[in-house]
Amino acid sequence: MYFSLITRSIFCLLMFYAVNALAISLEADDEEALLSLYGDEEMISLATGNSKPISRAPAIATVITAEDIKEIGATDIDQVLETVPGLHVARSPRGYNPIYTFRGIFSQFNSQVLMLINGIPITNLFAGDRNQVWGGLPVQSIARVEVIRGPGSAIYGADAFAGVINIITKAKEDIAGTEVGGRAGSFNSWDGWALHGDSWGGFDVAVMLEYGDTDGQRRTIDEDAQTFFDSQFNTDASLAPGSVNLQRENFDARVDISREHWRLRAGLQRRQNVGTGAGVAQALDPSGRFASDRWNADLTYHNPEFFSENWDVTAQLSYFNTSQEVEQNVRLFPPGADFNSAPGIDFPEGVIGNPEVFERHARFKVSTFYTGFEQHQIHAGTGMRxxxxxxxxxxxxxxxxxxxGLPRPLGGLRDVTGDLSQVFLRERDRKNYYVFLQDVWNFANDWEFTAGVRYDHFSDFGDTVNPRLALVWATRYNLTTKLLYGRAFRAPSFAELFNINNPVAIGNPNLDPETIETVELAFDYRPSNALRLALSLFHYRWDDIIQFVSDPGTSVNVAENAGRQKGFGMELEADWALTSNFHLLGNYAFQHSTDEKTGKNAGHAPQHQIYLRGSWEFLPHWRLTPQFNWVIDRSRTASDSRPAINNYSIFDLTLRRTAIKRHWEVAFSVRNLFDSDAREPSPAGNPGALIPNDLPLSGRSFFGEIRFRF
Structure with missing residues (x-):
């Protein structure tokens, strides 16, 4: 089972012992102290579905505001998320897509992390990720980012596994007028945006437009997959040493219209001219180009007094259409690749593969909060996808x-769409129905007990039930203690279930979902209104990990529930306003994760990570923000004989001048000031890694920006 019966029994006994035996009334809190300590505290809705102060939320959470994003000079969501304790942004060779690694939970497609935009998942069916043609996410339209570390399936269902990221876009009140801006910098990068928020004809309206174009950083890959095959087949086709291909062009448009109980949001995220990173098959491809269109729309009705003041009802209908398209031939291996499958050079034009997928997602949900009981708040809901x-x-x-297991010529470039003997995937659909119930019980002064459960039915792999328990104790007026338990699941992707005609990754329709169980203990301490300290401890058990494993006696790899992993660790946070003009923020994260099949370190993720940021207003309207990120001790997996990847530290600096003639603002940023040779681990291979010297990150880069508000 997931945890031993003894472990679960002990946890439940401790939980109920705390509820019954420790329900003591503390002395009355000092109301003035409470207001000074918590009056400006960030609120979060991701943990329960309604807004609560972070310190009292039944989860380990972080909130990053638009001001935080601007302060650090971030240009993409990945730079924002790297500041979250216990979360590290690694990279995949394909397109350098981000791998949001929570607490040592790592996979190449990163399908164990649920990303939401305004509370709506953007998970793709094909790979279970956000899109194989991700192309980044600009930040000017973001009002705030809420992050939960740990499981969230009891509220959000599939894939709220290692963590949940909710990106909340700006509404009228977040813009309050018009802002236009532009940025230029290294790698021939150009960005522009226009935001407008106002009231028109009784409607609150926000319109957001963002455009960006970049050649991307050009760090060098010394050896790639074709280097290995050149050594095996006596060819000279590899383009390594050569630079990664990270160019892209993006256009993002969003609109938010609300009136009384109704809200309509819609958007387009268009990605064009997207490079292949270090190559789709880990062989450099400087000419391949991808594209993607992502359309979304949602209509929400929210009435906080639907039947009476005790009934808060929300209903939402949403639609999401997404694609993975090829703009220019994608080469798995370069011109001149030869695998000795036929006389002469097998692929004088290179091994060309142009896969495209198109998906649509429709969702409907209705939920309610009922507060008519004296000590209970009931949250219930149902929905379908x-x-x-x-x-x-x-x-x-x-x-x-x-x-x-190697490619052989097909007799020229062919359109194999609809040919099930050749195409990589069948067209499929998935239906999901769910119901959830949660009770927040204020059973004594300063004590709150949350219990919830969600049932999901999936048309392709069956049923799953996921509970959560949380005990939150206001131990003192300035100290909160939390004890948390949660179970979550990750739905198999269509690639894992239904892939065909690819011996490297054959699907298995009999897969079970991955599961995880997590126990957390957390403390939030505010000794003064200038200082916040937080400590969280965690232990998890990850079961039924889906892996492509070798079919004995063949060269075929088939998806199986073959892996198990366990881990434990801690996260320490500090937020200190030393003076009215200087603010210091930092965190330290430690995790140790073990692959239970091998008994070795699970690899990839940093065992230690340190983040520090200062914010200094050294003159009126002048602010200097340095930040430092230190990534330490990343082990290899048991099958990878390479030495451990080197640690790295990156120092960034942003200088900002506001209120120039009241309306203007300028900023200058330098990232990786000391030009550190920072690298993320490339995948292990058999007999060795196909990119042996890992994936180089950007060197020193410079950006300048200007904004005008009116």
Whole structure:
């Protein structure tokens, strides 16, 4: 089972002992002290579905505001998330897509993390991630980011596993007028944006437009997959040493319209000219280009007094359409690649594979908070989701030899769309129905007990039930203690269930969902209104990990529930306003995760991570913000014989001048000031890693920006 019966029994006994035996009334809190300590505290809705102060929320949470984002000079959501304790942003070779690694939980497609935009998942059916053609997410339209470390399936269902990230976009009140701005910097990068928020004809309206274009950083890959095959087949086709391909062009448009109980939001996220990173097959491809269109719309009705003042009702209908498209031929291996499958050079034009997928997602949910009981707040809801991978296209000039696992010529570039003997995936759909119930019980002064459970039914793999328990104790007026338990699941992706004609990754329709159980103990201490300290301890058990494992006697890898992992660790946070003009923020995270199949370190994720940031207003309207990120002790997996990857530290600096002639604002940022050679781990391989010297991150870079508000 997931935890031993003894472990679960002991936890439940401790929980109920705390509820019954420790329900003592403390002395009356000092109201003035409470107001000074908590009056400006950030609120979070991600933990329970309604707004609560972070210190009292039944979860380990972080909130990052638009002001925080601007202060650090962030240009993309990845730079924002790297500041969260216990979260590290690693990279995948394909497109350098981000891998949001919570507490040592790492996978190449990162499907164990749920990302929401305004509370609505953007998970794709194909790979279970946010999109294989991600292309970044600009930050000018973001009002705040809420992050939960730990499981959230009892509220959010599938994939709220290692952590949940909710990106909340700006509304009229967040913009309050018009802002236009631009940024230029290293790598031939250009960004521009226009935001407007106002009231029109009784409607509150916000319109947000963002455009960006960059060549991307050009760090060098010394050896790649083709380097290995050159050594095996006596060829000279590899483009390594060569630079990564990280160019991209993005256009983001969002609109938010509300009136009384109704709210309509819609948007388009268009990605074009997206480079292949270190290569789709870990072989450099400087000319391949991807594209993606992501359309979204949602209509929400929210009435806090639906039947009476005790009934808070929300209903929401949403639609999401997303694509992965090819703009220019994508080469798995470069021109001149030869695998000795036929006389002469097998692929004089390179191994070309252009897979495209198109998906649509429709969701409906209704939920209510009932507060008519004296000591209980009931949260209940139900909903459904329909996901349809409705179109699969592929043009390619190869097929796989299932005896060797290597590509062989297909007789020229062919459109194999609809040919189930050649195409990589069948078209499929998924239906999900769910119901959840949660009770927040204020059973004594300063004590709050949350119990919740969610039931999900999926049309392709069955049923799952996920509970949560949380005990929150206001130990003193300035100290909060939390004891938390949660169980979560990760739904198999369509690639894991239904992949065909690819011996490296054959799907298995009999997969079970991955599961995780987590126990957390947390303390939030505010000795003064200038200082906040927080400590969280955690232990998790991750079961039924989906991995592509070798089918004995063949070169085929088939998806199986083959892995198990456990981990423990801690996160320490400090937020200190030393003076009215100087603010210091920092965190330290430690985790140790073990692959239970090998008994070795699970690898990839940093065992230690330190983040520090200062904010100094050294003159009126002048602010200097240095930040430092130190990534320490990343082990290799048991199958990877390379030495441990080097530690790295990155120092950034942002200088900002506001209120120039009341309306203007300028900033200058330098990232990786000391030009550190920072690298993220490349995947292990057999017999060795195909990119042996890992994935280099950007060197020193410079950006300048200007804003005008009116």
């Amino acid at each position: 329909y996901g349809d991978l409705y179109d699969v296209k592929e043009v390619k000039n190869y097929e796989f030899d299932f005896e060797t």
